[in-house]
Amino acid sequence: MQASSPVIRAVTIWLTVLMLTIASAVVAIWLVNAKVYGPANQVEDYFQALQEGNGGQALGILNAKVPDANAALLDGEALKASMDGLEVLSMDEAEASVKGRTDVVVKYRLDGSEHQSTFELERTGTRWIFFDEWKIRPQELPTFQVNAANQNEAVLNGSQVLLPEGSNTFTAFYPARVAASYSSGYFEAPEQAAVLSSPGDSLDLTLRSQPTDELVEAVDTRVREFLDSCAGEQNRLAPPGCPFYHLTDNRVEPPITWEIVDYPSVEISPAEGHWVLAPLQGTARVKATQTDLFSGVQSPLVEDKDFTFGARLSVTDGGISLTAVIE
Secondary structure, three states: OOOOHHHHHHHHHHHHHHHHHHHHHHHHHHHHHHHOOOHHHHHHHHHHHHHOOOHHHHHHHHOOEOOOOEOOOOOHHHHHHOOOOOEEEEEEEOOOOOOOEEEEEEEEEEOOEEEEEEEEEEEEEEEOOOEEEEEEOOOEOOEEEEEEOOOOEEEEOOEEEEOHHHEEEEEOOOOEEEEEEEEOOOEEEEEEEEEEOOOOOEEEEEEOOEEOHHHHHHHHHHHHHHHHHHHOOOOOOOOOOOOOOOOOOOEEEEEEEEEEEEOOOOOEEEEOOEEEEOOEEEEEEEEEEEEOOOOOOEEEEEEEEEEEEEEEEEEEOOEEEEEEEOO
């Protein structure tokens, strides 16, 4: 019995080491399964693909259905822009259900406010016997619409997109910050932005374009040129094609001169897909010498005449066209 004691002790030590090794292996496998192959890892990989602008990889991880919509935000710089400023606050995994499904809830800050997205995953099998395989359950990507009554293009997350007949429907991954705006030499629309946080989201971004100072100044110049050309018509009490005139029973002797003492203010606004000018109101002054037909007395003629007229405005890539409408 005494001779066998060293053997027993060696066996006991060996069994203890073996049990500790097995226990360590089990713990290691559990940790690797939870941290490397767990459901949250799929969501982390998905977020990383979004931030890198890798739409193909993100779509593969998400297993999403792509709706029939413009896909301008599903790859590249526009996709990366949709994640600008993202700060993940927490990523919590729920307990797996008996059906091998679990939810991963991600809380984050985007576009200055806190949001939450939930991803449902299911266990699809194992890898190398010990490690679970998880996949995100398929959902359809969210959609949103960009509307602009008076333009057929916009900038969406930094990319130029078309708006046929002033509107278009787009799709995006989630979460995503979508921001639409427009700017050109003649018109601009302030940025409109929103956050998509779940597959069921749907929203509208409506751009309200306004004329730029450059356009207003250009139209103002055209209006002034037109009125100055009218005032340049000498010796006429009613310059042809012009909005002002003077009626009198007296005989008016030349020279007859006109000058514009108050030019109209230019106001441009949208209307039914076009840009229109508000009625143009101003004041012209006529100067001449007049003779009273009854008394024969001559006197200076100096009179201010208020006038109003309209104009058709056309703005194209080729420039600005302004046509006065005199009734």
